[in-house]
Amino acid sequence: MHLNIETLALLNGGQALVLALMLWFGTRDGSNRAVKGLRLRAGALLLEAGGDFILAFDFKLSQTSVLLMGNTLNLAAQALTIVALRMVLGRNLRWREAIALGVTGWLGVTYLGAVHPDYLMRVLWGSAILTCNSLLNLSALWGGCREQDTRAQCLLFWTYVLAIALLVWRNLSLWMLATPPQGIGVPTPVNIAYVLLFGLQPLLASVGFLLLYNEILQRDLYDLARIDPLTGVINRLGLLEASDVLLTKARARRESIGVLLIDADHFKSINDRFGHDDGDRVLLELVASIRRMLRANDLVGRVGGEEFLVLSPSVKEGDLLALAERIRTAVEHTPFHINGQSYALTVSIGAAIASSSEQDMMAARRRADAALYEAKRAGRNCVRISAA
CATH class of the missing domain: 1.20.1070.10 (Rhodopsin 7-helix transmembrane proteins)
Structure with missing residues (x-):
């Protein structure tokens, strides 16, 4: 040829x-x-x-x-x-x-x-x-x-x-x-x-x-592998990886990271009364309410069920409490629609500050979890911050 x-x-x-x-x-x-x-x-x-x-x-x-x-x-x-x-x-x-x-x-x-x-x-x-x-x-x-x-x-x-x-x-x-x-x-x-x-x-x-x-x-x-399919926010794995990245940046800048653990109050009653499909729609509206209160560099993820974690870099205790209170108030005043009816939802929030000297974010998350437990004991629909 x-x-x-x-x-x-x-x-x-x-x-x-x-x-x-x-x-x-x-x-x-x-x-x-x-x-x-x-x-x-x-x-x-x-x-x-x-x-x-x-x-x-x-x-x-x-x-x-x-x-x-x-x-x-x-x-x-x-x-x-x-x-x-x-x-x-x-x-x-x-x-x-x-x-x-x-x-x-x-x-x-x-x-x-x-x-x-x-x-x-x-x-x-x-x-x-x-x-x-x-x-x-x-x-x-x-x-x-x-x-x-x-x-x-x-x-x-x-x-x-x-x-x-x-x-x-x-x-x-x-x-x-x-x-x-x-x-x-x-x-x-x-x-x-x-x-x-x-x-x-x-x-x-x-x-x-x-x-x-x-x-x-x-x-x-x-x-x-890192996005929650229902709400579109990051899941546990995504939060773990994002926590490491934020903590590395915080060490370099010698800044603290705010941690908020948010739990929807009495959410089980919504699922029992209206069904899981309507419950899922309420979770979507809840996430939207939380996101509207966050800064551009803040991060929200779903820990599981009706529990969400917010990571807020470069904040002090007063700023973190103000952010938590804005989220709590926004959710409280947001009408959640179920089957054409408006339903009031509240959240309990536990807050903690992670210093740049910490090895990882797990200790701060445990402190936020303890603060969340205190918020529930106090009657729910409130914010508590870890003393440690």
Whole structure:
């Protein structure tokens, strides 16, 4: 088999087809936004494969047919890739810009190829459109290389940077030739190198997409292990990890951390009277009431049942008691709706201060728990702080 344009295009088309099947059948949950983006990328690869196969069998087609069909498929694939990447990343899809670039590119290439033939200008026009497509992808990936938990964005970022560099090199090479070729199918060194190198882009981009999807899954699993599924706040594990981080920062700044243990009074009666579904809705409203009283750097998590923990860095005893009282008052004056009826709910709060010299937060949490017990003994709907 000779190394010519048709052979390279056939190999590239086969590679794109295999990658498309891998992306499509390698994902299962089609309702996930990232999976939808991956499958959209698979569709783009099928279009790229179609464009490669048209180039591979250009000897059976007219030059105009190869030009129009091949560019239609490739430009459509580029537009789909822009939307697919942004869908996986959770960004604004920018599909209008993607479509506009595709249509503009097709009109320019068609005019310079079929109406007023000028190969060099056609390559320049197409390269400008492809560069704009890559710049849209780069804007979605910007900053990804600086994030600690992702390397896939870095791979994709440099893939599109290299794609732009390849386009620049191709145009410079063509314009420097004394007699430039009049089509991509002409087996010149520039065309062969371009088709060979450009054929690697789908492979690198698809690997990047798969790695990016894997990183998203890992982050989702990480969050699932640390987020309470009912209330959306962090759970015991998340609180434990967050406590260590806050205590490390407190040591560096020699500051204290406020700890509030909040328990909904007589919550069992709500579940017994209205059922657990309505009880869950009350918990959601309770969390919302607590959150409205917190500062941006305060943290709330669910310890279990109807008990919640608030961590408030850089506070003193007076500030912590004021925060606890604001939370207690807000909950007391919030009407909780159950089956169309308003229900009054109160909370008991135990408070404690963790100094920066403590080894961990467990001792402060035990003191807050003891203070909470005192608040319940005092008749509930009140705040008590640990004396130790």
